[in-house]
Amino acid sequence: MFDYQKTADACVKCGRCIPDCTIYSISGDETRSPRGFIDLLGQYQQNRLPLNEQTKDIFESCFLCTHCVSVCPKSLPTDELIEEIRIDIAKKFGIKWYKRFFFYLLKNRSLMNALFKASAFFTPLFFKSTQEGIVGRFPLPFIQKRLLPPTPRQTFLEKYPEIIKAKNAKQKVAIFIGCLSNYNYVQVGDSLLKILAHLQIDTFLAKEQKCCGAPAHFTGDSQSVQNLMEHNITYFEKIIQEVDAVLIPEATCAAMILHDYQRIAKNDEVMTQRIQNLIPHFFMASDWLFRYTNLAEILATKPKQNLQITYHDPCHARKVLQIYKEPRALISQNYTLKEMSNPNACCGFGGITMQTEKHHYASKVGQSKAHMIQQTQANIVSAECNACRMQLSNAMRQEGVNVHFAHPLELIAQALQTEKA
Incomplete structure (x- = not known):
């Protein structure tokens, strides 16, 4: 357990974390700011502050965007403090039934697949499809106002065989696809496979993978996180020597495996070592494609597309993993990049609690980001994160911003299919 008071004493209250703190930017409430969180946690540890509904509400309002950590002159781990107090919150107050059910599904992929197929069958009855997702057909408050992710009839892992051979392949990678x-x-997975085929790289789909555990982690369900982490580590230990790398096209999943797994296992030396043995083999997809293949050179031979792209930096990619140049370097080969005023600003997804119980916060942050995207006059906004995609697509729809979302892998795959006249 963290020494909250020691961290509170170390905070010099300089305020560098305040200007871009996601929750403070919309609340203006000092208690809902990094130094506010830290101070309250110190008081909680000293038994001067109870863990009640009011403090629960405060600690659950952090988006965990990690901006405060990235700018703090002392690199104080505010995000880790919040994640740890949420475990205490879950133990004291319990976890909402729908979250517990969702986390149960994440640990039981066969049941998740079955329910997904059922939902895909019934979706057309209750929702209508749009280019970016689905929206309710009937005037039910929650689904009528929200753009929800699409529900195709077949999952990515079910669409393809476990091993996909490429012609004259010299490399082989596995894919951790993300939920x-x-x-x-x-x-997104379709596009990654097209890119790998073009690069003549064999692919192993790693069909026994489970959720990385991020939704449960940010909610405080430590038992589900341990279950999912142990499964994934054990599974990938069995196959890791058969591939050159494991590619992850999702920023949150990548940060969870490359960064958070070690923090979660910090008191378990054996598990920590197992994780450290695997980490050198895992990469965000754009990072590996840029650094370890000639994809950029191939893209340079393809024609320029008549599309303008603005790039949003997922918090877990830029702030946690420092990956932001690589996707831009690849996209800019064939598209015109138009940077928004603050691409590093959080989109406001914030996790399952923020998307349900505190969606009013997520909506306000998304509104700001949607207007920022609109000001670029770009055709497409891109980010290597489908949580950001879900949040931004909904925000742009709510704000009437006519800009579409495309994952960088989709843009790259599209560019590879074109030839110069």
Whole structure:
């Protein structure tokens, strides 16, 4: 357990974390700011502050965007403090039934697949499809106002064989696809396979993978996180020597495996070592494609597309993993990049609690980001994260911003299919 008071004493209250704090930017409430969180946690540990409904509400309002950590002169781990107090919150107050059910599904992929197929069958009855997702047909408040992710009839992992051979392949990679790309935005995985085929790289789909555990982690369900982490580590230990790398097209999944797994296992030396042995083999997809293949050179031979792209930096990619140049370098080969005023600003997704119980916060942050995108006059906004895709697509629809979302892998795959006249 963290020494909250020690961290509170170390905070110099300089305020560098305040200007871009996601929750403070919309609340203006000092208690809902990094230094506010830290101070309250110190008081909680000293038994001067109870863990009640009011403090629960405050600690659950952090988006965990990690901006405060990235700018703090002392690199104080505010995000880790919040994640840890949420475990205490879950133990004291319990976890809402729908979250517990969702986390149960994440640990039981066969049941998740069955329910997904059922939902895909019934979706046309209750929802109508749009280019970016689905929206309710009937005037039910929650689904009528929200653009929800699409529900294709087949998951990405079910669409293809486990091993996909490429012609004259000299490399072989595995894919950790992530839940949103597996169940909803399957075109991301489709695009990655097209890119790998073009690069003559064999692919192993790693069909026994489970959720990385991020939704449960940000909610405080430590038991589900341990279950999912142990499964994925054990599974990939069995196959890791058969591939050159494991590619992850989702920023949150990548940060969870490359960064958070070690923090979660910090008191378990054996598990920590197992994780450290695997980490050198895992990469965000754009990072590996840029650094370890000639994809950029191939894209340079393809024609320039008549599309303008603005790029949003997912918090887990830029702030946690420092990956932001690589996707831009690849996209800019064939598209015109138009940077928004603050691409590093959080989109406001914030996790399952923020998307349900505190969606009014997520909506306000998304509104700001949607207007920022609109000001670029770009045709497409791109980000290597489908949680951002879900949030931004909904925000742009709500604000009437006529800009479409495309994952960078989709843009790259599209560019590879064109030839110069």
